[in-house]
Amino acid sequence: MSPLIVLSIYALFLYPPAPSSAPAPAPLYVNDHPSPIILRPPHAGSNRHTMFLPLFPSHLNSSRISGDAKSRRHLQNSDTPLPNARMDLHDDLLLNGYYTTRLWIGSPPQRFALIVDTGSTVTYVPCSTCEQCGKHQDPKFDPELSSTYKPVKCNIDCSCDNNREQCIYERQYAEMSSSSGVLGEDIVSFGNRSALPPQRAVFGCENRETGDLYSQHADGIMGLGRGDLSIVDQLVDGGVISDSFSLCYGGMDVGGGAMVLGGISSPVDMVYSHSDPGRSQYYNVDLKELHVAGKRLPLNPSVFDGKHGTILDSGTTYAYLPEAAFVAFKLAIMKELHGVQQIKGPDPSYNDICFSGAGSDVSQLSKTFPSVEMVFGKGQKLLLSPENYLFRHSRVRGAYCLGVFQNGKDPTTLLGGIVVRNTFVMYDREHEKIGFWKTNCSDIWERLHVSGGPQPPPQTSSPPDESNSTADVSPFPPMTPPQYIPPGETEIGSITFHMSLSLNDTNVTSQITELSQLIAQELHVNSSQVHLLNFTSEGNDNDSVTEWSITPPESVEFMSNATASNIISRIAEGGVHLPESYGKYQLSNWNIYPPAKRSSRQKYYLVAVVVSVLALAVGLSGAGTWWLWRRRQQSNLQYKPVDSMVVPEQELQPL
Structure with missing residues (x-):
C-alpha cells in the first residue's frame, strides 16, 4: 500500500503518519516512487437553491449544535421545492489520488481546482503573497485583481495576525502537512451549470503550505465539514441552500462522480x-x-x-x-x-x-x-x-x-x-x-431523475439569465473553451516506460518497426504515437532494455486522463502481449510528463512563419486588388470601332 494522506484534522488522532518520499521534479507521476495517495472518490423561499456538483485550529466557533444555530436553520425550512444547481466532480485518482471540483473566486473570477474533503472545515487556495507555496494547477489567487475582495478584519471570534489587523487560519494534517494564511471574503462562483448565483463567502488565502499540500497538483481544499468556515455552513447560514449535501464517488473502473450542495429528493431504497x-x-x-x-x-x-x-x-x-x-x-x-x-x-x-x-x-x-x-x-x-x-x-x-x-x-x-x-x-x-444509495455514479443525474429527484438543468453554453446574475459580479467563466480540459485533470504530454527483452541489440534494431506496431496495437494507440527513446544491453548479450514514449496524436498537444489511465493500466497490469519470438519481456518504470513547452527558438521560428504567412497573404491580397482595379479601368475606357474612323485620303507624292 502506498503512503496515505488523510486530509482531515480528525485523522490526526487516528492514524500515525506514514513515511513519504518527495516526487521527482520532472515527471508528474513516477510509479516507482509514487506520491502519497489520497482518495477523494470514491450536501425558505424562492431564492433558495441546491447546488449539484457532479464527479475536485482557529478560535472560530466550529460547533454546529448551539440552540441559536439549530433554530436558525430550522426556520429556513419551506414547503416549496428547492431548485438545484450542479458542478462536476473530477477523478484525479490515477495521477494524484483525489477528487476535485472547480470554484471561481473574485471579480473577475479566478479559477481553482479544489480537493473535496468532508474532514476539513475551511476552503483555501494559494495566495499571491504566499512565500512558501508549491506549483499547482492554476495561478495563485491575487486579491488585488478582484474588485470584490475584502480581508476579514481581526475580531474576538478569530485568531489574528501579528499586527492584529486580519484574521488567520491554520490547519495541520495527519501526514504532517499543513496550511496557514489569512482569511478573506469574496464572490464565489460555481460555474455556468449551477443554478445558484455567485455568493459571498469567507475562504483561506494561503501564505504557507508544507508536506504533501506543497507538492500536490490541486490548488487547495474545499472544506465540507461541520464548522462556521465550511462552505456548506456559510451557504446554509446565508439562506441559499438547505442544510444537506451529497457525494457520489465513481467505481474502481469508472472515475468521476457528482456532488450536490443542498437538499434533494431521496431515492426510495436509500x-x-x-x-x-x-x-x-x-x-x-x-x-x-x-x-x-x-x-x-x-x-x-x-x-x-x-x-x-x-x-x-x-x-x-x-x-x-x-x-x-x-x-x-x-x-x-x-x-x-x-x-x-x-x-x-x-x-x-x-x-x-x-x-x-x-x-x-x-x-x-x-x-x-x-x-x-x-x-x-x-x-x-x-x-x-x-x-x-x-x-x-x-x-x-x-x-x-x-x-x-x-x-x-x-x-x-x-x-x-x-x-x-x-x-x-x-x-x-x-x-x-x-x-x-448504491448506484452507478457515472450516470447519476439520469438515475436521480428516474428515482424522483429533480432533473438537472440542461447543459448550455448560453449565458445565464438575469435571475441568476448579480450586478457587481463578472459573468460566469465560459463553459467550453477550445480543446476543453475537464476541470481538475492534468495535461499529459507523454507516457514513458521501460521494456526488458531477451534480445540483443542487433535483433532489437532489426525489429524496431514491428515492435512499435505491436506496442501500438496492444495499447490501443496509433503507431505514430509510439517512439523508441533508447535501448541498452545488460551484462548478458541476449538481454536488452528499451525505453519507449507514448505521445498524443499529432492533432492535439496532450492526452486526456481517461486515455492515459487506459494506457497505464495496460502497462502496469501486463496488458502488452508480444509473440513468442520476442522471448521473455517485462514492462516497468512508467512515468508521466507534461506537454513539452516550446523553446525560445521554436517560438521565434513560429512567429517568423506566422509573420511570413501574413505578409504573403497581404501581398497576394494587394496584388489581387491592383489587378481588379486595372481591369476595371481598362473596361471603362471609351473606344470607337475601326470602321467608324474617317481618315482623309492623301495624295501620293511623285518619286
Missing part, C-alpha cells in the same frame, strides 16, 4: 444511519454490525463505538477498523476465498494482504470475493461489493488487495472513500442522518 453532531464536528454513523457472506462477525456492537465512534471521511483513502474488528473481518474474508492465491503486496514497505487469480473484470469479482454488509442502528443494511473493500494490485494483473486495515491501537473506526465507491451518500445534517 439506507439511513443516524449521525450525531454533538459527538464531534466530523460526520459519524451508527455502525452496529459487519456481515461477511451473510454471516455476522462475532463482535460486540460497542467495538464500533470506541473513542470517536465510526467516522465517514472522503479525505481518507481506505477503511481502518479497531484491532478486534479488523482481525475478525480479515479471517472471515480469507475463509470465503477459493481459487485464488495469496501474494505479496505492491509495496514491500507494507504488509498488504493480496490475492491473484481473480481476473481483471471488476464486475466478476463477486464470483471470487464475498459480499459484505454494514448494519446500522434500527437494522438498516448497506450491501458492499468487493470493489468497496479491495484495491487493484499495481504490479500483478488480475490481483487485488484488502483496502481495510487495522487502525493501530486506536479504537475509532474510520471509513474512507473506498467504502462508498459507486454509492450516493447524502449528508442530511438538518435531520441528523446520513443516507446511502
Whole structure:
C-alpha cells in the first residue's frame, strides 16, 4: 500500500503518519516512487437553491449544535421545492489520488481546482503573497485583481495576525502537512451549470503550505465539514441552500462522480444511519454490525463505538477498523476465498494482504470475493461489493488487495472513500442522518431523475439569465473553451516506460518497426504515437532494455486522463502481449510528463512563419486588388470601332 494522506484534522488522532518520499521534479507521476495517495472518490423561499456538483485550529466557533444555530436553520425550512444547481466532480485518482471540483473566486473570477474533503472545515487556495507555496494547477489567487475582495478584519471570534489587523487560519494534517494564511471574503462562483448565483463567502488565502499540500497538483481544499468556515455552513447560514449535501464517488473502473450542495429528493431504497453532531464536528454513523457472506462477525456492537465512534471521511483513502474488528473481518474474508492465491503486496514497505487469480473484470469479482454488509442502528443494511473493500494490485494483473486495515491501537473506526465507491451518500445534517444509495455514479443525474429527484438543468453554453446574475459580479467563466480540459485533470504530454527483452541489440534494431506496431496495437494507440527513446544491453548479450514514449496524436498537444489511465493500466497490469519470438519481456518504470513547452527558438521560428504567412497573404491580397482595379479601368475606357474612323485620303507624292 502506498503512503496515505488523510486530509482531515480528525485523522490526526487516528492514524500515525506514514513515511513519504518527495516526487521527482520532472515527471508528474513516477510509479516507482509514487506520491502519497489520497482518495477523494470514491450536501425558505424562492431564492433558495441546491447546488449539484457532479464527479475536485482557529478560535472560530466550529460547533454546529448551539440552540441559536439549530433554530436558525430550522426556520429556513419551506414547503416549496428547492431548485438545484450542479458542478462536476473530477477523478484525479490515477495521477494524484483525489477528487476535485472547480470554484471561481473574485471579480473577475479566478479559477481553482479544489480537493473535496468532508474532514476539513475551511476552503483555501494559494495566495499571491504566499512565500512558501508549491506549483499547482492554476495561478495563485491575487486579491488585488478582484474588485470584490475584502480581508476579514481581526475580531474576538478569530485568531489574528501579528499586527492584529486580519484574521488567520491554520490547519495541520495527519501526514504532517499543513496550511496557514489569512482569511478573506469574496464572490464565489460555481460555474455556468449551477443554478445558484455567485455568493459571498469567507475562504483561506494561503501564505504557507508544507508536506504533501506543497507538492500536490490541486490548488487547495474545499472544506465540507461541520464548522462556521465550511462552505456548506456559510451557504446554509446565508439562506441559499438547505442544510444537506451529497457525494457520489465513481467505481474502481469508472472515475468521476457528482456532488450536490443542498437538499434533494431521496431515492426510495436509500439506507439511513443516524449521525450525531454533538459527538464531534466530523460526520459519524451508527455502525452496529459487519456481515461477511451473510454471516455476522462475532463482535460486540460497542467495538464500533470506541473513542470517536465510526467516522465517514472522503479525505481518507481506505477503511481502518479497531484491532478486534479488523482481525475478525480479515479471517472471515480469507475463509470465503477459493481459487485464488495469496501474494505479496505492491509495496514491500507494507504488509498488504493480496490475492491473484481473480481476473481483471471488476464486475466478476463477486464470483471470487464475498459480499459484505454494514448494519446500522434500527437494522438498516448497506450491501458492499468487493470493489468497496479491495484495491487493484499495481504490479500483478488480475490481483487485488484488502483496502481495510487495522487502525493501530486506536479504537475509532474510520471509513474512507473506498467504502462508498459507486454509492450516493447524502449528508442530511438538518435531520441528523446520513443516507446511502448504491448506484452507478457515472450516470447519476439520469438515475436521480428516474428515482424522483429533480432533473438537472440542461447543459448550455448560453449565458445565464438575469435571475441568476448579480450586478457587481463578472459573468460566469465560459463553459467550453477550445480543446476543453475537464476541470481538475492534468495535461499529459507523454507516457514513458521501460521494456526488458531477451534480445540483443542487433535483433532489437532489426525489429524496431514491428515492435512499435505491436506496442501500438496492444495499447490501443496509433503507431505514430509510439517512439523508441533508447535501448541498452545488460551484462548478458541476449538481454536488452528499451525505453519507449507514448505521445498524443499529432492533432492535439496532450492526452486526456481517461486515455492515459487506459494506457497505464495496460502497462502496469501486463496488458502488452508480444509473440513468442520476442522471448521473455517485462514492462516497468512508467512515468508521466507534461506537454513539452516550446523553446525560445521554436517560438521565434513560429512567429517568423506566422509573420511570413501574413505578409504573403497581404501581398497576394494587394496584388489581387491592383489587378481588379486595372481591369476595371481598362473596361471603362471609351473606344470607337475601326470602321467608324474617317481618315482623309492623301495624295501620293511623285518619286
